[in-house]
Amino acid sequence: METDPTDTVEIQNVVGAGDLEREVDLATLASDLNGADYQPSNFSGLLYQAPDHEATAMVFESGKATVTGATSTSEMRTAFEHFVTTVRDLGVSIEGSPEITVQNIVATADLDEQLNLSPVAIGLGLEQTEYEPEQFPGLVYRLDSPTVVVLLFGSGKLVVAGATERTTLETAVATVAEQLADLSLLAD
Structure with missing residues (x-):
């Protein structure tokens, strides 16, 4: 990885809930x-x-x-x-x-390299991943910490949902990149 993937985090949508x-x-x-x-x-x-x-x-x-x-x-x-x-x-x-609180932040990020999602699903654990390429081209990965959902695509692009702060998004992206590198599924 030439670029730190946390530097590529780009917020796409912030959802807030309030009450009048x-x-x-x-x-x-x-x-x-x-x-x-x-x-x-x-x-x-x-x-x-x-x-x-x-x-x-x-x-x-x-x-x-x-x-x-x-x-x-x-x-x-x-x-x-x-x-x-x-x-x-x-x-x-x-x-x-009236106050409004952040309910969900959705962001994108880029690992800057192609992924073979079948070995990724096995490496990250079938109990935490869903990968049915006939139904959806991405792999759904439910992280325990931080508690977010990450969609991984073969292009190396990620979508992270479920965070309420930017730092959580960055931690999730760093966690996924580290796990993939530890499994030798990413270049170091």
């Missing part, structure tokens, strides 16, 4: 909120993406909210704060400062 701590009339909100998408026959939540944000906020009648599509935790928090401010500006009473 009040019920929300989604039909009324949808009619007042420019850019809202509310189709209750298809999905019970209201979707909102501000024109200047990549992330999308989803809110449900219960007031529970989710933000998805951000590429950093700060972007996710900013999108949520913008949504709360926009809803308040429309006259919806929201007490205090």
Whole structure:
């Protein structure tokens, strides 16, 4: 490996969950909120993406909210704060400062070399891996520590899901690279 794979970690999606701590009339909100998408026959939540944000906020009648599509935790928090401010500006009473917490971060990384996934599945342990190339081209590897799921592809690309911090993503990538090197499935 010429490049440290932890240097290739790139966050693709940060998902956060929050609560407005009040019920929300989604039909009324949808009619007042420019850019809202509310189709209750298809999905019970209201979707909102501000024109200047990549992330999308989803809110449900219960007031529970989710933000998805951000590429950093700060972007996710900013999108949520913008949504709360926009809803308040429309006259919806929201007490205090609703908090949002990171639920999942999905990232990609690159081991910078091809992998033969059949020996990888055996080496990493069949009880922790799923590899059915007829169904899906990647190997699913469930790490115990850190507790994340890593998808490994023959190209050497990885997708890591289930983390709530960047350091966890980097630890997972380093762990996989080290395990593969220890099994002589990667060049040192």
